[in-house]
Amino acid sequence: MELPAAQMIGAGLACIALGGAGIGIGNVFGSYLQGALRNPGAAASQTTNLLLGFALCEATGLFGLVIALIILYAK
Amino acid sequence: MAMNPMEQFAIRPLVPLHIGGYDVSFTNQSLWMVIVIGAITLFMALAVSKRSLVPSRMQSMAEISYEFVANMIGTAAGEDGLRFFPFVFTLFMFVLFSNFLGLLPGSFTVTSQIAVTFSLAAFVIAMVIVVGFARHGIGFLKLFVPHAPIYLLILLVPIEFISFMTRPISLSVRLFANMLAGHTLLKVFASFVISLGGASLIWLKPLAIAPFFLIVAITALELLVAFLQAYVFAILTCIYINEGLHLHDHH
Numbered sequence: 001m002e003l004p005a006a007q008m009i010g011a012g013l014a015c016i017a018l019g020g021a022g023i024g025i026g027n028v029f030g031s032y033l034q035g036a037l038r039n040p041g042a043a044a045s046q047t048t049n050l051l052l053g054f055a056l057c058e059a060t061g062l063f064g065l066v067i068a069l070i071i072l073y074a075k
Numbered sequence: 076m077a078m079n080p081m082e083q084f085a086i087r088p089l090v091p092l093h094i095g096g097y098d099v100s101f102t103n104q105s106l107w108m109v110i111v112i113g114a115i116t117l118f119m120a121l122a123v124s125k126r127s128l129v130p131s132r133m134q135s136m137a138e139i140s141y142e143f144v145a146n147m148i149g150t151a152a153g154e155d156g157l158r159f160f161p162f163v164f165t166l167f168m169f170v171l172f173s174n175f176l177g178l179l180p181g182s183f184t185v186t187s188q189i190a191v192t193f194s195l196a197a198f199v200i201a202m203v204i205v206v207g208f209a210r211h212g213i214g215f216l217k218l219f220v221p222h223a224p225i226y227l228l229i230l231l232v233p234i235e236f237i238s239f240m241t242r243p244i245s246l247s248v249r250l251f252a253n254m255l256a257g258h259t260l261l262k263v264f265a266s267f268v269i270s271l272g273g274a275s276l277i278w279l280k281p282l283a284i285a286p287f288f289l290i291v292a293i294t295a296l297e298l299l300v301a302f303l304q305a306y307v308f309a310i311l312t313c314i315y316i317n318e319g320l321h322l323h324d325h326h
Contacts, residue, residue: 048310055249055307062252069255073081 010071017064024057080262084187084255104191107183111173140168144309151313152320159316162202166195167309174254174301178294186304187254189247196247199312203319210320218322246311253304257297264290 032050036043088100122137130138144164148156170186177184185191207215219235220228264286271283 051303052307052310055303059245059249059252062256063248065256066248066252069081069259 021061
């Protein structure tokens with residue numbers, strides 16, 4: 001197989017990581033809303049944890065993107 | 076059309092300088108680091124130049140950032156973590172300002188370089204190790220031994236050790252990847268605007284407005300990400316410092 005074609009396929013495969021990030025971010029916000037609707041009094045105190053969880057989840061997806069870019073732009 | 080979205084991250088030497096076979100040129104990267112430090116210094120100096128009991132807008136911005144970081148350390152690392160306030164505050168302000176200044180059109184994002192973020196992260200972890208050994212002596216190694224039955228420790232100690240040693244990587248790649256991805260996305264959508272606006276079919280040209288509004292929306296998201304990543308970098312630093320100070324005991 002030609003190298004550019006293989007690079008394209010590899011980069012596409014690396015983007016599967018975004019699926020996991022999507023599941024993770026959905027979980028973070030879904031669980032937060034569940035907890036917040038059950039106990040609205042405690043919701044405000046947990047926003048920092050919410051944002052922290054969101055950022056940590058989002059970063060795992062971006063690791064996949066970095067791999068994709070490394071594959072794409074590797075000589 | 077030759078529009079490479081990665082071109083914005085290229086480092087160009089402004090003042091070429093070679094010492095002893097090493098390339099130590101003053102690059103656009105160095106220039107923007109100087110600008111970031113200058114902007115922080117200017118902001119803090121202007122904010123507290125006219126101190127008053129009822130703060131002006133500038134002064135209250137500086138006070139908010141101070142209190143924000145102080146609260147963050149207080150909750151994450153406890154009272155004796157406040158000794159690291161200057162370090163964490165400097166780190167937070169540097170990352171925050173380089174993220175924000177990088178969003179200006181035509182500027183250079185310092186934190187989109189893995190060399191910069193990894194240096195910062197490696198320094199944080201090295202400091203945690205030094206603080207841990209200085210405070211607990213050889214007892215710092217208890218950090219790698221969680222409370223668990225002895226037969227599980229065979230498995231858990233290597234896992235704890237690896238997770239500790241990969242922290243500088245995850246800490247640096249998180250910030251670097253977020254900045255890289257956001258700026259690449261902006262440039263990709265910008266190239267959509269150009270290629271649609273320059274399309275040969277006349278009815279395609281007005282469609283260029285759609286990716287343009289998407290750029291505006293993504294820029295708003297990037298402002299959030301810029302702040303959030305500086306916050307995450309700082310709070311993870313606090314959490315690591317807390318482990319160096321208290322091992323697994325507190326919080």
